[in-house]
Amino acid sequence: MGFEGDDFLNCVLWVQSSLPPKQVLQIVHSIETEMGRIRKKSKAYESRPIDIDVLLIDDLEIKTKALTIPHPEISNRRFVLQPLAEVNSQLIHPLLNKKVIKLLAETSDNSEIEKQSKWLRNPRQDYDLSAFNYIAIEGNIGAGKTSLAERIAADFNAKLILERFKDNAFLAKFYEDKARYAFPLEMAFLADRYQQLLEDINQFDLFKDCVVTDYDAYKSLIFAKVTLQEEEFNLYKKLFHLMHKELAKPDIYVYLYQHTDRLLANIKARGRNYEQRIEAGYLKQIHEGYLAFVKGQPRDKVRIIDISEMDFVQNRSDYLKILKQITGDTGEH
Template sequence: MHYRFITIEGNIGAGKTTLAHLLARHYSARLVLEEFADNPFLPKFYENPAQYAFPLELFFMAERYKQLKELLSRDLFSNLTISDYLFTKCLLFAKVTLSDEEFRLYQKLFDIIQPQLISPDLLVYLHAPVSKLQENIRKRNRSYEQHIPNEYLYQLQETYTQYIRQHNLKTLFIDVSKADFLGNERHLKTVLDALDKEYGEGQHYLTLPD
């Protein structure tokens, strides 16, 4: 294993947490999961985005910072760490959900906090079409997610991919449009084999077997 800190990212419903659990189990790694369920503004946001977007994004940023900062204080590199979110997702979601004025203020706060955190050695980005994301969202059946508009998911997808390419992040893009990491051993093995390789800067692409 060439990496000490791997982050799994992707749109809502892409399967980040499922894959993070499986990889952490395989590598006996420390697992860091986003504590989204503790955000009291999340159900309210989906009902009234304009009113609750700013407190929602502030709460997420504070919680993610606290969680990752605590990791750093416990020697992040003592063993492999796998996270199911990138701290920069704060900024990416805020760019989609906030008004221009709110986003400028939010970015100022983000720019103060972000340099205090360590970036992952490798970003694994799970890419799926919006139809697949909606299918996964329906299956996991969180009540407040059941009416997420397709347009919101499209915007998030575009924001993620633009950011990754503009910043030339070391990223393994995985097409998960037909992924079944729990039911198809070949899919998980393909990812494990890919993680045995050392990648240079930029984007690298992986297609799962049929």
């Protein structure tokens, strides 16, 4: 293609629409923008997160400044012709008057195209979470709990419960003066987590297959042990256990391990001002608290996943590796 870059994942879709071609193009461009593509005036090829082309619209022939139909490069691109032939090999190019299967045989493009059998389909076809009615995703500050919970919920039709940390009026104050605000901070978190989990998990959703949260109630005790003085913690612990016994417990507890330097980088990147005061020592204490908790849980109910060399947000293969570890499935079907 005339430039060096990562491999592309290509696919062809056959879409039915009553919209006029101009409006179809506008929608396509809006999708690209939402997915992070920035259009530049230069026509040179370059890597981009998404590139959607309108190839054909029935037998129409259109040539405007914004849109040319049929797409002028169809016959020169194997990565277009090969998936297009799988969609409809007998489709006739309205200008060249040749079937797609013939264009594929005649193309001068000798690029190597490797068919991906599962990567673009919903992972629920390959990874079975049906054994888990309640999945808790946990990890240190900045580990990526919310990102993973959101992705699993979307892919597996799960009810998503996210921690309402922004509603805690003491959070920013805590990082300014920990000694003064630790106890009200932890009490506020405990009350809100208890209320949210009690109400949201017990509220059955007929249209969802399971529940996914980006925290577990025991998080309260883990953080409180680090932040509170001994007398405060002993009082807090009594109250916690009274409340905790009324809450549903996760069927599977997923702990995302991330090394401290990466946590600090993630915290800096997401740009919450009050978090910029967080120190490595504090994160290490939190991690030790989580490990102590995990060790006390039945092994079949816990998954400790080392994501220190992963980027499951940007790299789908890393995301699938996590699903594999959660389910114990090879994912090779």
